[in-house]
């Protein structure tokens with residue numbers, strides 16, 4: 001896809017509604033963009049999409065991005081028509097008051113609301129200075145009673161999804177939307193498979209949209225058992241340190257793809273990291289290293305499946321994820337796509353044996 005096509009794709013893909021456990025709209029979209037590029041489509045029983053593309057050899061390579069996003073479910077309907085919510089995935093309540101939310105019913109009806117907020121007028125300092133708790137937040141759908149909510153067909157357990165309109169920023173490489181965590185990673189997996197359609201590669205490629213990552217890497221586990229890959233790369237977002245008070249690290253917007261050497265759930269396969277670095281240097285692909293002590297990605301489940309899967313995470317620097325407005329740089333996306341395309345072209349039986357040997 002060229003720049004304009006990529007932007008249209010990312011707009012559609014990030015605006016799609018898919019909190020953990022409710023990813024169907026996103027998996028259908030992912031499938032649509034892979035139609036004609038994958039040879040077949042399969043699913044695990046949690047709903048992860050598994051697109052398969054035959055190459056000229058038998059090494060099974062899985063690339064995956066999680067298609068779920070953080071949000072909420074309706075936990076209680078108050079008598080006066082306000083909705084109480086429980087978080088799905090990690091939220092800091094600080095980012096929530098006065099934001100718009102979509103509420104989607106089992107039948108797919110969608111209603112807009114806002115998170116209630118209190119005006120600061122006359123607010124006591126102890127209230128003003130503390131972050132609200134999610135249990136104290138509520139969604140206002142602009143109705144007068146519980147009866148009206150019920151007439152809309154809204155029930156306990158329905159999805160509450162951040163509402164954001166996609167935006168190209170003032171430097172057109174910078175784009176802003178909800179759910180770049182991890183639609184941008186799943187988008188990489190789509191684009192890699194599309195590009196490899198035109199080229200020979202000595203592998204069987206699986207491009208996977210995993211579900212339920214935000215609640216504990218669940219789709220990664222089931223999809224890995226479905227595919228049984230020899231090598232698996234998770235693509236996800238990571239910290240972008242280039243903001244005021246952003247902390248220490250090299251991963252930042254425009255610095256390229258970040259090779260994640262460790263997080264709290266996985267230590268990257270050393271041989272694989274070396275192979276990625278060599279490709280980046282050979283092909284002039286911009287990269288940094290990334291290392292985190294907290295947080296995890298799909299790799300956390302993948303690496304310890306069966307008797308172990310050769311695995312690492314490629315990360316895309318992202319600002320403000322787990323909020324309504326996250327920011328990524330399209331150049332980093334390109335770098336990640338280019339690296340994976342070159343990697344899959346290079347991987348074959350011999351390289352796989354080298355990777356095994358590098359641990360012995």
Ligand SMILES: [Zn+2]
Nearest residue numbers: 181182236237
């Ligand atoms: Zn993620």
